[in-house]
Amino acid sequence: MAHHADDSYYVPHGTKWPIIGSLGMITLMASAAFWVNGSVTAPWTFLVGAMILIYMMFGWFGEVIRESEAGMYNAQVDTSFRMGMMWFIFSEVMFFACFFGVLFYVRNFSVPWLGGEGTGAFTNEILWQGYDAVWPTGGPAEVGGPFQTIPAFGIPFLNTLILLTSGFTVTMAHHALKKDQRGKLVTWLLATVILGFVFVYYQAYEYIHAYQDLGLTLGSGIYGSTFFMLTGFHGMHVTLGAIMLLVIAIRCMRGHFSPKHHFGFEAVAWYWHFVDVVWLGLFIFVYVY
Amino acid sequence: MSIETTHSHDESHDDHHDHAPSGFLDRWLFTTNHKDIGTLYLVFSLLMFFIGGSMAMIIRAELFMPGLQLVEPDFFNQMTTMHALIMVFGAVMPAWVGFANWMIPMMIGAPDMALPRMNNWSFWILPFAFTMLLSTLFMDSGGPAAGWTLYPPLSLQGGQSFAFVVFAVHMMGISSIMGSINVIATILNMRAPGMTLLKMPLFVWTWLITAFLLIAVMPVLAGAVTMLLTDHFFGTSFFNAAGGGDPVMFQHIFWFFGHPEVYIMILPAFGVVSEIIPTFARKPLFGYTAMVYATASIAFLSFIVWAHHMFTVGMPLTGELFFMYATMLIAVPTGVKVFNWVSTMWRGSMTFETPMLFAIGFVVLFTIGGLSGLMLAIAAVDLQYHDTYFVVAHFHYVLVPGAVFALMAGTYYWLPKWTGHMYSEKWGKIHFWVSTISVNILFFPQHYLGLAGMPRRIPDYSTQFADFNMISSIGGFIFGASQLIFVGVIVHCVYKSRKAATAQVWEGARGLEWTLSSPPPYHSFNTPPPINASTVAHADEAH
Numbered sequence: 001m002a003h004h005a006d007d008s009y010y011v012p013h014g015t016k017w018p019i020i021g022s023l024g025m026i027t028l029m030a031s032a033a034f035w036v037n038g039s040v041t042a043p044w045t046f047l048v049g050a051m052i053l054i055y056m057m058f059g060w061f062g063e064v065i066r067e068s069e070a071g072m073y074n075a076q077v078d079t080s081f082r083m084g085m086m087w088f089i090f091s092e093v094m095f096f097a098c099f100f101g102v103l104f105y106v107r108n109f110s111v112p113w114l115g116g117e118g119t120g121a122f123t124n125e126i127l128w129q130g131y132d133a134v135w136p137t138g139g140p141a142e143v144g145g146p147f148q149t150i151p152a153f154g155i156p157f158l159n160t161l162i163l164l165t166s167g168f169t170v171t172m173a174h175h176a177l178k179k180d181q182r183g184k185l186v187t188w189l190l191a192t193v194i195l196g197f198v199f200v201y202y203q204a205y206e207y208i209h210a211y212q213d214l215g216l217t218l219g220s221g222i223y224g225s226t227f228f229m230l231t232g233f234h235g236m237h238v239t240l241g242a243i244m245l246l247v248i249a250i251r252c253m254r255g256h257f258s259p260k261h262h263f264g265f266e267a268v269a270w271y272w273h274f275v276d277v278v279w280l281g282l283f284i285f286v287y288v289y
Numbered sequence: 290m291s292i293e294t295t296h297s298h299d300e301s302h303d304d305h306h307d308h309a310p311s312g313f314l315d316r317w318l319f320t321t322n323h324k325d326i327g328t329l330y331l332v333f334s335l336l337m338f339f340i341g342g343s344m345a346m347i348i349r350a351e352l353f354m355p356g357l358q359l360v361e362p363d364f365f366n367q368m369t370t371m372h373a374l375i376m377v378f379g380a381v382m383p384a385w386v387g388f389a390n391w392m393i394p395m396m397i398g399a400p401d402m403a404l405p406r407m408n409n410w411s412f413w414i415l416p417f418a419f420t421m422l423l424s425t426l427f428m429d430s431g432g433p434a435a436g437w438t439l440y441p442p443l444s445l446q447g448g449q450s451f452a453f454v455v456f457a458v459h460m461m462g463i464s465s466i467m468g469s470i471n472v473i474a475t476i477l478n479m480r481a482p483g484m485t486l487l488k489m490p491l492f493v494w495t496w497l498i499t500a501f502l503l504i505a506v507m508p509v510l511a512g513a514v515t516m517l518l519t520d521h522f523f524g525t526s527f528f529n530a531a532g533g534g535d536p537v538m539f540q541h542i543f544w545f546f547g548h549p550e551v552y553i554m555i556l557p558a559f560g561v562v563s564e565i566i567p568t569f570a571r572k573p574l575f576g577y578t579a580m581v582y583a584t585a586s587i588a589f590l591s592f593i594v595w596a597h598h599m600f601t602v603g604m605p606l607t608g609e610l611f612f613m614y615a616t617m618l619i620a621v622p623t624g625v626k627v628f629n630w631v632s633t634m635w636r637g638s639m640t641f642e643t644p645m646l647f648a649i650g651f652v653v654l655f656t657i658g659g660l661s662g663l664m665l666a667i668a669a670v671d672l673q674y675h676d677t678y679f680v681v682a683h684f685h686y687v688l689v690p691g692a693v694f695a696l697m698a699g700t701y702y703w704l705p706k707w708t709g710h711m712y713s714e715k716w717g718k719i720h721f722w723v724s725t726i727s728v729n730i731l732f733f734p735q736h737y738l739g740l741a742g743m744p745r746r747i748p749d750y751s752t753q754f755a756d757f758n759m760i761s762s763i764g765g766f767i768f769g770a771s772q773l774i775f776v777g778v779i780v781h782c783v784y785k786s787r788k789a790a791t792a793q794v795w796e797g798a799r800g801l802e803w804t805l806s807s808p809p810p811y812h813s814f815n816t817p818p819p820i821n822a823s824t825v826a827h828a829d830e831a832h
Contacts, residue, residue: 009479011401011812014310014319018410026417029460033421033452036522060406076478080403083474091466091508098512098542102527110535119605127530139533143526219524222533229516229525 010067010077017060024052065264069256078263085267089274092237096278099233103226103285107135111222114140138221147215147224152287155206159199160283163238166195167276170245170269180259182252189249192272196242203235230286237275244268309811318413321405322811323390324707329412330387331700335776337379337419338693342769344372349731349765351748352758365748366434367426373437374454377554378461379419381688384696385557386411386468389496391707393472395802395809396490396826398481398818403474411468418460425450436746438543439514441528441536445521452522455514462507469500469507476500481801483820487578490800490826494581495560498588502549502556505592510546513539537602544595552591555687556584558655558695559626562648564800565702566630567827569645570637571797576629577827583622583629590619600671609668616666620659627656642795643717647698650690650725658686661736676746679739685732689768690725697724697775704782705790709808712782716774723771730764800826 028049035042067073073081113120115133124131128140136149150156173188207228210216218228248268251257257265309325310316320326347368351359360368390408394401402408425432430448433439444451476497480489489497517539519525526532528539559580567574574580596604596612604612630652639645661683665671674680697720705711734757739745743754750758790807801824805813818824 008815009400011405012321014315015321015406015409016319018406018413019318021410022413022417025414025460025463026421029456030421030453033456036452036518037449079478080474083478084404084407084470087470087473087504088466091470091504094505095508095512098509101542101545102512102516102538105538105541106533106535110530110538111533113535114530114533119603137533139526139529139531141531143529143532144524217524218519219526221526225516225519225525225527225532225534229519229527 008074010072010074012067015060015063017056017063020052020059021056024049024056027052065251065256068261068264078261081263081267085270089270092274096230096233096281099226099230100281100285103230106222106226111135111137111139136223138223142221144217144220144224145215147217147220149216149223149227150206150210150214150287152283155202156283156287159202160279162195162199162202163276163279166192166199167273169195170272174265174269177252177257177262177265178259182255186249186252189245189252193242193245193249196238196245196272200235200239200242203231203238227286230282234275234278234282237278241268241272241275245272319409321401321409323394323402323405323408323813324809324811326402326408326412327387327390327392328707330383330390333412333415334380334382334384334387335779337375337383339772340423341372341375341380342772344368344375345765346769348372349762352750353762354759355750355752355755357749360748362748363431363434366436366746367432369746370433370436371422371426374422374433375419376688377437377550378458379415379422381554381692381696382465383412383415385496385499385554386465386472388492388557388561388696388699388703389468389472392703392802393475393493393496394479395805395813396493396800397476397479397484398801398814398820399475399479400812400815402471403479404471407467408471411464411471414460414464414467418457418464421453421460422457425453428453438540438547439517440543441517441520441539444517445528452518455518458514459511462511465503465507469503472496472500473504481814481817481820484801484825487581488820488825488827490560491563491574491577491580491584492557492560495556495563495584498584499553499556502553502588502591506546506549506553509542510550513542513546516542537599540599540602541596544598545592547598548595549588549591551684551687552587554692555655556588558651558692559584561695561699561702562630562651563626564826565644565648565698566633566652568702568795568797568799569642569648570634570639572633572637574629574827575632575635576625579625580629583625586622587619590615590622594619597666597668597671600668601675613666613668617663620663623659627652627659642701643712643714643721644698644702646718646721646725647694647701650721651694651698654690654694654725654728655687658683658688658691661686674739676744677739678735678743678745681745682732682735682739685735689732690728694724697721700775700779702795703802704779705794706802706805706807706809708783708786709790709806710782710786711788711790712778712786716778716781720771720774720778723774724768727764727767727771731761731768732764734758734761734764800824 026049028046031042031046031049035046111133112118113123114128115131116124117133131140136147138144138147169188169192173185173192176184176188216224216227218224220227245268248265251264309322310320316325317329320329347360348365351357351365390402393399428449430450432450433444433447433454435444435447439454447454476489476493516525516527520527520529520534526534528534528536530536563574563580594612594616596608597616600609600612641649661679665674665680665683701712701717738754738757738761741754743750792806793803794807795803801818802809804818804824
């Protein structure tokens with residue numbers, strides 16, 4: 001195979017990874033469906049599906065990394081990758097927008113209506129008499145029992161500082177990479193990874209506290225639903241982002257990337273900034289207000 | 290210009306083989322080639338078209354006469370639900386992605402799609418997703434029966450199939466998002482030098498905007514069905530008023546996805562028709578730039594009209610008014626389009642080959658569906674029309690003689706390019722006339738049924754609706770059967786036709802795809818083609 005990055009666009013030969021990914025995905029998804037329906041074997045097949053997907057990611061990314069390091073991608077291919085990542089992040093933005101939309105809708109419309117506001121007067125009078133709509137709420141039937149909320153200026157504020165700091169450290173790593181200072185690059189990157197995992201640790205600590213001491217669960221009416229769905233999906237994204245940063249850190253230690261060519265690094269940095277920004281929205285609208 | 294010189298092969302590139310790999314698995318399972326993946330999409334969607342169509346036949350057979358003859362009401366509901374899910378996500382959307390795969394690289398002068406490996410994955414998720422969806426029909430609980438809109442609380446009572454439907458929708462969404470990312474990256478990054486945005490064929494433009502819509506709304510659908518899942522299995526209260534949630538909120542979220550979704554199905558149709566009419570009118574497209582802006586306007590408006598699907602569910606008056614007026618605004622850019630298509634034909638040297646027949650059929654019949662849409666947009670009268678057969682007639686007019694006719698028009702238009710053979714013009718025309726007559730027998734009476742008050746999604750009806758239902762069903766059976774002609778014409782063209790197609794195929798055809806041989810080389814353009822007056826499809830200098 002000729003390894004060169006000239007003006008020709010790199011169109012790869014056939015690849016087995018997508019079909020392996022599809023097999024992993026259907027195993028995972030079908031198992032998840034059987035699992036929620038009460039199957040006892042499904043958790044194991046779910047695990048098998050996850051393993052296949054992880055194997056696919058190692059194989060697929062590995063192949064792309066080898067081709068990239070061999071210099072087979074020209075500037076146009078690089079732009080395709082950038083656009084792919086940008087639009088993927090846009091799709092993630094819309095996914096979170098859906099849940100933020102839910103939060104705004106219930107707080108501005110459906111909960112006040114249940115409390116008798118506007119056209120909801122009869123709903124309140126006939127169905128939920130005496131329900132006083134104040135946020136946070138478990139709903140008129142107080143689904144899930146009484147609960148307390150987590151104050152914004154405790155762990156959540158600490159986590160805000162942690163994530164903002166991690167945004168700073170990943171930018172420092174980028175500057176180091178551009179100046180080709182490997183030692184600094186790896187140090188700043190590992191600092192970012194550690195901050196990411198510390199965030200996840202505190203988030204887990206907060207969840208345990210909520211479940212054990214505050215009575216706040218996923219079943220605590222609409223407050224619990226929106227709280228855990230928003231922070232939970234965000235926490236999953238932070239975890240994923242931290243793993244991605246770790247992979248990039250390992251690649252940096254192995255000497256991958258150059259001051260000019262490091263799209264993999266930048267993609268993960270973008271992703272990290274994205275979860276950072278989502279957290280700011282969460283901190284303001286879920287915790288503070 | 291000479292056709293042979295436009296695709297000079299660069300022999301120095303090992304990765305650009307000119308021929309498809311010989312092994313079956315290599316060719317179809319592991320492929321990274323935009324044409325092969327396009328073919329996979331098109332064949333898959335045709336298969337789904339017939340599976341979804343056979344469900345429609347069951348529906349029309351049950352509705353042939355009043356009373357319950359063939360199926361149980363619950364199975365009838367499964368049929369309406371699955372018919373919609375399959376036609377929307379399995380037939381129309383993948384068919385457009387198939388066209389995008391085949392045509393976009395050829396229309397912008399690229400060797401392939403921007404992300405060829407991901408292209409393979411976006412397709413190969415679909416057969417698995419639809420296997421899972423269809424498998425629910427064989428479960429104890431049967432398939433989903435709450436309508437494709439999956440409104441809670443009804444959808445939450447769906448039994449075993451419910452979770453499978455949710456995860457199948459997730460997989461379709463992942464496939465659509467990856468496909469759309471690929472389309473956008475291809476259009477923005479892979480155009481030949483000189484192919485500026487406002488020189489792109491309109492089909493490319495409409496797909497660029499469609500892909501944006503898909504990336505914006507598929508994640509919202511994913512969020513919506515995820516909340517259904519957690520409400521059902523994990524005790525959340527998103528759509529439960531007792532917990533402070535709201536079942537109507539699901540409808541808002543669903544239609545925030547759902548309304549752009551209907552434009553996702555129709556915008557590429559606008560593109561195809563805008564390619565075909567100039568070719569057979571032998572005139573440049575009237576108002577090319579206006580068409581681009583009209584498409585963008587429709588896409589923008591699609592985000593702020595969703596609650597016109599919900600006029601009867603309870604909404605503040607200001608909401609009803611806003612969504613009514615915003616919806617009616619869509620008639621303006623759509624009117625621009627219809628005007629431009631008609632103006633393109635005005636005083637053209639028209640011939641009526643099969644693609645042109647389907648395109649003209651599209652313009653006329655889609656407009657009928659658009660006008661009934663305007664009627665439905667009026668909140669005050671929608672209170673009467675809502676959930677009646679009038680709505681069924683409306684959206685089938687825009688989807689069947691709308692989107693599906695455009696798919697057929699595009700198939701006939703580009704089939705000679707794809708295969709290198711001409712299809713049978715005689716059988717193509719027979720297909721058109723039988724389809725066009727029967728589709729109107731099928732759907733037009735449904736307007737009257739709806740206005741008279743017949744509800745949708747009901748297997749039985751009052752006897753005063755009997756005659757129109759019988760007429761509609763007869764039309765349905767003829768339309769269903771006539772699609773076998775379509776398959777016959779395609780199979781004949783691919784395997785039997787001896788009549789070779791020239792590179793240009795159609796006398797009036799303009800654009801880069803016609804500068805390639807028929808069939809085109811495996812990698813469309815290994816070197817960027819020159820962009821000039823003779824290779825640009827619509828811009829003023831093209832004609």
